[in-house]
Amino acid sequence: KAGVTQTPRYLIKTRGQQVTLSCSPISGHRSVSWYQQTPGQGLQFLFEYFSETQRNKGNFPGRFSGRQFSNSRSEMNVSTLELGDSALYLCASSLIGEQFFGPGTRLTVL
Amino acid sequence: AQSVAQPEDQVNVAEGNPLTVKCTYSVSGNPYLFWYVQYPNRGLQFLLKYITGDNLVKGSYGFEAEFNKSQTSFHLKKPSALVSDSALYFCAVRGNNAGNMLTFGGGTRLMVKP
Numbered sequence: 001k002a003g004v005t006q007t008p009r010y011l012i013k014t015r016g017q018q019v020t021l022s023c024s025p026i027s028g029h030r031s032v033s034w035y036q037q038t039p040g041q042g043l044q045f046l047f048e049y050f051s052e053t054q055r056n057k058g059n060f061p062g063r064f065s066g067r068q069f070s071n072s073r074s075e076m077n078v079s080t081l082e083l084g085d086s087a088l089y090l091c092a093s094s095l096i097g098e099q100f101f102g103p104g105t106r107l108t109v110l
Numbered sequence: 111a112q113s114v115a116q117p118e119d120q121v122n123v124a125e126g127n128p129l130t131v132k133c134t135y136s137v138s139g140n141p142y143l144f145w146y147v148q149y150p151n152r153g154l155q156f157l158l159k160y161i162t163g164d165n166l167v168k169g170s171y172g173f174e175a176e177f178n179k180s181q182t183s184f185h186l187k188k189p190s191a192l193v194s195d196s197a198l199y200f201c202a203v204r205g206n207n208a209g210n211m212l213t214f215g216g217g218t219r220l221m222v223k224p
Binding site: 004031033035042043044045048050055056058090092094097098099100101102103104 | 142144146152153154155156159161200209210211212213214215216217
């Protein structure tokens with residue numbers, strides 16, 4: 001079974017731009033969660049989608065948004081990028097219980 | 111609110127020796143506890159979980175963890191460390207009503223020296 005895939009793997013943007021990251025969960029998994037990983041703040045939960053509905057949301061500004069499609073694929077969008085948004089963005093899918101993580105998208109904001 | 115503490119930023123151990131990576135948690139209700147490992151430039155790999163049942167949980171690559179409810183701890187252990195175990199380890203907790211939202215500790219870097 002294929003694992004969680006994230007595209008792109010690396011991204012460089014400049015301040016003020018917006019970015020869209022994509023996540024394809026493991027086949028059959030309906031829950032997709034997003035996390036931000038930075039050296040200073042560690043791993044922080046962004047949001048979770050289940051059956052196209054946002055089920056949980058972390059403490060991030062409204063510039064961070066997401067959505068899930070009927071095939072469970074998910075996207076997250078960050079608008080008006082700031083330098084502090086530079087991070088590894090991890091997506092995880094879950095069927096029951098444990099979460100399986102993708103390799104992440106490394107976003108660098110210049 | 112739920113929280114996880116990993117009190118050691120780094121743990122150093124010689125190859126062949128036992129290792130322990132510490133984790134304490136705070137959550138309302140019964141906890142769901144997890145350990146993940148991260149290698150450089152990679153995502154997180156699942157090691158093991160505690161949901162209910164035996165306090166000693168066995169996981170991947172020879173790792174195990176001991177759940178202690180009175181001390182609210184979930185320490186990761188391995189009887190004999192390998193150099194290839196060197197990586198970043200994360201403890202995480204999920205509450206009963208949190209969907210799949212995980213709260214992670216700050217991570218502990220494990221260095222196993224030959």
